[in-house]
Amino acid sequence: MKQIFFLLIASICLISCAHDEVAHNGKIKIVTTTQMIKDVVENIGGDKVEVISLMGPGVDPHLYKATQGDLEKLSNADIIFYNGLHLEGKMQNVFERMSKTKSVVAVAQDIKEDDLILLAQKGDEVVHDPHIWHSVGLWSNVIFPIKNTLIEFDKDSTNRIGYEVMAKMYWNDLKYLDDETRATIAKIPKEQRLLITSHDAFNYYGRDYDIEVKGLQGISTVAEVGIKDVTEMVDLLVKRKVKAVFVESSVPKKPLEAVIQGCKQKGHAITIGGTLYSDAMGNNDTEEGTYIGMIKYNTNTIYKALN
Ligand SMILES: [Zn+2]
Structure with a gap:
């Protein structure tokens, strides 16, 4: 009985190994x-x-x-x-x-x-x-x-x-x-359409879907964030009464936290609207792990936080 069992296992392995190789x-x-x-x-x-x-x-x-x-x-x-x-x-x-x-x-x-x-x-x-x-x-x-x-x-x-x-x-x-992305962003009132992120990854998004974008850190994450960058950003957010800023999955969120703190000190409450996938997608087994899923996730996150 044992012998038959081993033979069976061996033949299953042979078939599947051969299939894999092909x-x-x-x-x-x-x-x-x-x-x-x-x-x-x-x-x-x-x-x-x-x-x-x-x-x-x-x-x-x-x-x-x-x-x-x-x-x-x-x-x-x-x-x-x-x-x-x-x-x-x-x-x-x-x-x-x-x-x-x-x-x-x-x-x-x-x-x-x-x-x-x-x-x-x-x-x-x-x-x-x-x-x-x-x-x-x-x-x-x-x-x-x-x-x-x-x-x-x-x-x-x-x-x-x-x-x-x-x-x-x-x-x-x-x-x-x-088309779907453009339609969703268009539902956010025009004056609320300001997307603040850690670095300048969303310029094309802003141009094509009609939302103003600003990154704290510039185009590349190689540059350091300075005190002046933080102060200027705080002034803009207070002036425009922006409700939320967004962190990015591939960039440290510390400089953005300094901005939130700065707004608080000036009496303007602002929250983190969520994490956007800017330069890297989500995990393989999630919807955000596909390009289409990533764009949908970002758009829905922006819509929910700013609308
Ligand atoms: Zn980037």
Whole structure:
């Protein structure tokens, strides 16, 4: 009896192990920097791709440096997708090195310069705001370089139609999300539409969904918050009678707490309206762990706190 039992276990293991191996070997190995990019790649690539995101929930991309383990993952990948526009400020050398042996694609590459927010210009050198995922319309542009790269890499040309269809379906989902986000923010009275966060991640969100935005820390989290930044912010909040400010999942909330304290001292009560996902999404097993879920969560949090 025992012998039959072991034989049965052994044969189940053989079947499942063999199945795993086939599935694993058939997939295109992809590494992305952020979770937002990973989600798009999975939506287009479906079961043809195996995607790893280097940066998980709560990780700040401006400060992120590739670890030894990351370098191994990048070396083993067939394709690397990153945001570009200097979001991954400390990884540029790694991308350049990897691009000598494989496809290394900045997903922002096809976005028209006129659609980007200009931050600084010095001669020919221009710096644009990298937080493109906060405009759903702008973010839908990254679908095309990702789809085209997959089609180019995949030796099985019969998969092409699958990538095309999945890309079109995801584009439609994002179009719906874009309209829905605009409609929700429009329900907040105009004078209440002021979004205060730790750093300047929401400029595209503000531009596309008609809400004024201000970050305490500027575009990158590399810069320190000064006393002057806090004082100016307190004065603005008191003057505009703003009800709430928002913390971010990937940025320490201490400087924002100083602002709340400052408002209190001036007799203006202000609360934390919630945590927004700015530069990183939520945990994998939650709704906020998807790009669409993250945008919906942020929009609902803003709506509830400011309305
Ligand atoms: Zn940022």
